Amino acid sequence: MALPAATDTSTAGRAAAWALVALSVATTIALAAVVPEVSAGRAVELVWPWVPSLGVEAAFYIDGLGLLFALLISGVGIFIALYSGTYLRGDPHLVRFIVWLGFFEASMLGLVLADDLITLFVFWELTTVSSFMLIGFRDNEEKARRNALQSLLVTGIGGLALLAGCLCRRHRGHLADQRNSGVW
Numbered sequence: 001m002a003l004p005a006a007t008d009t010s011t012a013g014r015a016a017a018w019a020l021v022a023l024s025v026a027t028t029i030a031l032a033a034v035v036p037e038v039s040a041g042r043a044v045e046l047v048w049p050w051v052p053s054l055g056v057e058a059a060f061y062i063d064g065l066g067l068l069f070a071l072l073i074s075g076v077g078i079f080i081a082l083y084s085g086t087y088l089r090g091d092p093h094l095v096r097f098i099v100w101l102g103f104f105e106a107s108m109l110g111l112v113l114a115d116d117l118i119t120l121f122v123f124w125e126l127t128t129v130s131s132f133m134l135i136g137f138r139d140n141e142e143k144a145r146r147n148a149l150q151s152l153l154v155t156g157i158g159g160l161a162l163l164a165g166c167l168c169r170r171h172r173g174h175l176a177d178q179r180n181s182g183v184w
Contacts, residue, residue, distance in 0.1 A: 013094030017085025020102045024077040027109070031062075031070050038067050045115065059115035069112040077105040097137050104130035117166045124162055128155040 034044050044062040062070065084101060088094045107130050110123035132155075136148025 010090055010094075013089065013091065013098065014085055016095045016098040017081055020081040020098050020105075021078055021085075023102065024074050024081055024105065027074040028071060028078065031067060031074060034062055034067065038062060038064055047115075056118055057116070058119055060110070060113040060119070061115035062113055066113050070109055073105060073108045073112065077101075093137070097134070100130055100133045100137070104134055117169060121159070121162055121166055124155075124159055128152065128159055131155065 037044060046060040046062075048058045050056045050058045081098065081101060084097065085094070088097060091097070104127065107123050107126035111120065111127055114120035114123055132148050132152040135151050136144050138144040
């Protein structure tokens with residue numbers, strides 16, 4: 001008896017990889033669309049209320065440097081998704097890998113475009129979690145588990161240092177808008 005297509009891990013894995021490729025291409029095109037505006041010296045700001053009762057917003061700022069890194073992340077992400085879908089073809093956990101890869105890419109984009117320390121810290125931690133999951137993808141192998149734990153410890157310590165810096169800046173009253181605080 002044949003399994004339904006929905007449980008065919010090979011088909012689902014290829015579909016997930018192609019979906020991530022499409023999403024990365026769409027992200028790269030959307031970022032490329034703001035190149036003329038940023039090249040003219042006008043940065044793009046995106047702000048969404050996150051926790052309005054506390055005045056916390058998810059704020060992103062696309063200037064020249066942020067745009068360069070965002071284009072690198074999404075552009076390279078295209079090729080990584082293509083390669084991963086081919087290299088891991090037939091792996092029963094390919095869908096899980098592709099999901100974490102997309103989560104990592106989105107976390108990196110949020111990290112390089114963050115416009116305040118709260119958003120920066122959150123995306124740093126999301127990058128920490130997703131890199132841990134990617135490095136430990138082969139969870140049945142001792143080396144993968146050990147390396148994943150090492151990456152979690154290193155980035156976790158970096159996250160604690162970032163949190164300490166955020167708390168110091170908060171104590172001085174400079175936690176929110178980074179561009180207008182003299183930091184950026």
